Amino acid sequence: MMKNRTGIWIVGAWGGVATTVTVGWLATMKKVVPAWGLTTELPEFSGYEMPDWSDFHFGGCEVRASSLAQSAEELVEQKALDAEIFQAVASSLPSLDAEIVPGILSRSGKVVEEMADWANDGGQTAREKVAAMQDAMRAFVKRNQLEHLIVVNLMSTEPASPLNSEQEAWTCWEALDQTLDSPECPLPASSLYAVAALQLGYDYINFTPSLGATPPALEDLAVANHARMMGNDGKTGETLMKSVLAPLFAHRHLQVMSWVGHNIFGNRDGVVLDDPRNKATKVASKSHLLTQILGYAPQTLVSIEYIQSLGDWKTAWDHIHFRGFLGTPMTLQFTWQGCDSLLAAPLVLDMIRLTEWARRRQFIGKMDFLACFFKSPIRVEEQGFVRQFEMLEAWIHAK
Amino acid sequence: MMKNRTGIWIVGAWGGVATTVTVGWLATMKKVVPAWGLTTELPEFSGYEMPDWSDFHFGGCEVRASSLAQSAEELVEQKALDAEIFQAVASSLPSLDAEIVPGILSRSGKVVEEMADWANDGGQTAREKVAAMQDAMRAFVKRNQLEHLIVVNLMSTEPASPLNSEQEAWTCWEALDQTLDSPECPLPASSLYAVAALQLGYDYINFTPSLGATPPALEDLAVANHARMMGNDGKTGETLMKSVLAPLFAHRHLQVMSWVGHNIFGNRDGVVLDDPRNKATKVASKSHLLTQILGYAPQTLVSIEYIQSLGDWKTAWDHIHFRGFLGTPMTLQFTWQGCDSLLAAPLVLDMIRLTEWARRRQFIGKMDFLACFFKSPIRVEEQGFVRQFEMLEAWIHAK
Amino acid sequence: MMKNRTGIWIVGAWGGVATTVTVGWLATMKKVVPAWGLTTELPEFSGYEMPDWSDFHFGGCEVRASSLAQSAEELVEQKALDAEIFQAVASSLPSLDAEIVPGILSRSGKVVEEMADWANDGGQTAREKVAAMQDAMRAFVKRNQLEHLIVVNLMSTEPASPLNSEQEAWTCWEALDQTLDSPECPLPASSLYAVAALQLGYDYINFTPSLGATPPALEDLAVANHARMMGNDGKTGETLMKSVLAPLFAHRHLQVMSWVGHNIFGNRDGVVLDDPRNKATKVASKSHLLTQILGYAPQTLVSIEYIQSLGDWKTAWDHIHFRGFLGTPMTLQFTWQGCDSLLAAPLVLDMIRLTEWARRRQFIGKMDFLACFFKSPIRVEEQGFVRQFEMLEAWIHAK
């Protein structure tokens, strides 16, 4: 086992975000790109003994046969990823492909199941699926002499799980554990990965709005195994803007009458979100924060639509109708044109680094200090972006 | 003298913002409008013994003959001010007009001087102008049995003053005092009002980008006379947006390559700003904060143009060109359509209330806790809106 | 009977558009407003003997009890209609209310049926409903000594009718006539009004996307009775923009890859369109023209959403993704902020005037020269706005 050498287990390892994470990690180590976009590379945070980028080793799983090069080429085609950066790291990709194994399916939704041509058939019950995944994780750790593993969920969004906070299994790990043997186990794949990781003392980060490690029962499991966890749903575009702009209206005491947001994009996530069941999970994650920041619920509308020609370019138009002193209605509109994968990837890298650093600093449990990276930080009340960032600053600068 | 009864001396008392302040103050006291738009009416700040709105009495001065009703009708015509609100308070306006006296001119710029048909001719030297204004202020205080006076500068923007930080008069009151007798006194009217107020122990707030009480010599004068002062330039629209959005780019380590802002509007301030000398003062106030928040200077462009048909509706289009991880350029654009006067007026009322409250809490000197209301808070480093608001929260909740 | 005196029978006479038509007609005759917005008042068309505005007399029917004053006040409240214009004509409204009788319902959709508290119960079969309406029309004509009647449908959008071009009744009036006695008569109210009008030799204009006089059988009925007809769906905002912009892409041979249009508004039409069955009719009317102008079908998306705070202010955001020479994708976005009723009303007045003029010029049948006023001009191929306008110019300037 090598000291300070930690594995990264990407769930959905050939997807657009995962490919950008992997290419970007290689390019950062090779110093062919500057540090822009990485929060942990801010001048403010220099001078701390954070993990080096070279302390990590990448592997993971997928349910759709592909390769890092093929995914990267799609991103180049869509004018998201720069062709020269891809070329600079292309020779390193095949050996990373070799570390990617078939993933598991469970309540993943019809669209994903139809796409899945490479899933692991090794188990019938949820418990068997978890066990098979743990075998794969342990083999990766052993083969590469790793000290630790961080599991990052980058799969497409799942439909809502039937598990909810009314049920005992929501808060009690023993009750949740028993469902693993049931043919009606309510846990989707994102949560089975969480169980697999946390039981082994590995860390788990959910970058999607899927259930993942949301139930308090899984936070308890993490603490019991001295592991770390956090989620949900990386905050990269329109929702990031909401968490930046809503405090303006709140602090100026301006009444938001309605907030309409239309999102269009054309990557594979878009195909999955075209299924209304998967989309409902995503919209819920994008909507709640306005009420939390404003203290009341304006009329809201969030649409997410698949427009093929846009590829990875996610375009959002938001129309905010508000009024303040003396009541005359006014309007703020914004248009955000960003590459989804390029905005998401550095957040994943930052969180990998901060999670590993948290381990070295003996932090255990739910990492609230990562709230600024998430649309729906698990059981964190603060939704304003700047105040969430101050939580991160406080944690980094502490002791 | 009545206990807790404080005069408000509006400089530019028949302008659009001043009229909205006055109408809005009356409407708020009569409870014909809800509290939206007023920061000091936020639920978070309830439970504190802030001054009542009825503790204030309005007067002031002007250089352009008009009346509150006439100015209010212009705002109704421009679909900024609601006709019913105006009607609800119209009968109270003539008695307030009677408290408005001719103002002074000094380095006010060609456009303002041409508009000025009602200026005070009582003095030739700056010292004589100050003395005449002090006579008017004292008469207002005495006539209305007021305990105190707060002077608020709402005049149009002045051209840049020749006074600068290289000169002794910048930091030393005694040196600055001597210039008052010189025919080349560098102080513009906005600063003469500050001198007039602070010498008498009255408070001074500069809601414009003009020089006002900016020189440290005037902060010293305030402290010596147990008075309070702050400025500069109310933060109401595009610059407010900049101070909200720039922290997003800073904290996400996104590189802002260029930030272009075009402002169009058609009220009287627009006429004054069409003179390049006056406009230069305004643009400087709108530009500096990006560099302070980002830590580097992106290419910026700020235009302010007079488009008559817009009246009081200030429309801003901003185009932010940025890149982050792996360098692909992305774009954020926003369009802000707001009524200038309606956005500015509640800030003036909030600051009047907070300044009076500061007096009752024995605060003396420069009121940094008001930073969130200003484009260029005097000698305050923090330019991010949320962190500036936290400064206000801390002050209110302190002790 | 008075020479050159023609009745206008508004279906949906207390709706927002109808109220604006009525108020605007009165204001135009009283000359309290300039002629802006009226195509027939263009300098280019002066010098022709068009009907005078005073040649018309207004009446009609409604299914929802209200009054012109009440509807006008709502529009003033929403900052659409100017309060002074309303005041200038308010005294004339009650006598016009007295000419409005209960309307009929038929396949009008659940939302409209629930709103309808004033419908005519005089008939069970479609034929009886038509007869009852004809009685009301004739009584209006007789009472006011009118020479002729023009029926204008301004009701909310109906769900799609089961009648289609595969059926004999689509093209053959005799076959369609027979359905009027059937309990399953496929005709919605909009078409029953058309039958009622055309049988009596009265003219019929359908300003909505409902079926109206679309079937060729009804064009034949019009010709047989020397009447005039046209529709469908007034072209006022986003679709007007499409018919103006699409020729740019067509003539420059630019490939439109996708055209996304999001519409938000908060008037009563919005409530009706929130029912997916009614909305489907509207979306179909807004989508077809791109394919006709471009010659191929780009990916399109049209959303129409009810956002209460907007009232009559319809806001559209369109995102057009295109590429041309050498293939690099480019973008055109537009935001349209207009008052729905104020944009629609002058088109209704123009068409009333042109229809009456057509009668005086002995024109009979389908009025293709009105194509520029419609989203879906019946059986007119040309969809480009300028070329449609040239059709109107040619007709006006002809002999």
Added chain:
Amino acid sequence: MMKNRTGIWIVGAWGGVATTVTVGWLATMKKVVPAWGLTTELPEFSGYEMPDWSDFHFGGCEVRASSLAQSAEELVEQKALDAEIFQAVASSLPSLDAEIVPGILSRSGKVVEEMADWANDGGQTAREKVAAMQDAMRAFVKRNQLEHLIVVNLMSTEPASPLNSEQEAWTCWEALDQTLDSPECPLPASSLYAVAALQLGYDYINFTPSLGATPPALEDLAVANHARMMGNDGKTGETLMKSVLAPLFAHRHLQVMSWVGHNIFGNRDGVVLDDPRNKATKVASKSHLLTQILGYAPQTLVSIEYIQSLGDWKTAWDHIHFRGFLGTPMTLQFTWQGCDSLLAAPLVLDMIRLTEWARRRQFIGKMDFLACFFKSPIRVEEQGFVRQFEMLEAWIHAK
């Protein structure tokens, strides 16, 4: 001399537009790109015997030493030109570079003169400069056995010329000819190229707002020599949009109160336009058409600003403030994000083809049928885009 083989003499042959024209011409002949963007490749125009793309041979002149490959690489870097298209034609570029000779300077403006490191010093007087250029043109024609030559001006915009319509030389070629010997000859380089071409019976197209062949004296010169000429200023972006949208407002009788257009971009043309003298020429060309289409002059504002990070991506924001029936102000805004060179290049290719076709059809003189390609078509009244396009259709379909 080869039959039907015509030379193209590009003035400014290493600029962004010229490079895109050249690369695009090669790529079109090699069929590595589809025909999108080329008007003459519209299905509507198929079936006519237009010149083949292979009938042309490219040469020209420049005042700034560079190469086609270097310019193309800059466009690839700016994400305007596709890297693969450049690669597909790169091997053909050096032989085309060899046909480019040093250009002439005359009243070209300070910025261009400072950039010019490769200008032709062969003449002192304007007449000598013309003669030198004619020598170069004839040598190119002879060397390549060409039947004819078309000169296309793609230089950066010049400052306004002192020549104007009050002077005899404006309309009389003999008077203009005499100025060529004067040290104060008022003609800028763009016009000297026109003189050089037209005297030899060669055609001249001015794609810039510079003076070029604007004076009627030069139209007469063209006719006298059986040549063809047209200009000015290719209509590619914001002004194209104006000529498409203004007819909407005109035909609907909507009153445009103000039309504000802000343009930002970062290519070399932007550097030149940062000089106010050059910019004035451009702004004039972008402003006039609204008044011509609307019939009255709304308040307008056009800004053009150099923002380096945008490269060839010209972004325009337009804000149109209008009102119609009953007077309530409404707003249309658009944002245009396009690659300047890619939008301009196909227009140049189309006009080359149409000009050569006009020659084969024995057309002589000013080519009004090209009006739809120009911001300021010389002495053509019609400014609406669709009607200009109809002029082209009529010419093509004629006989």
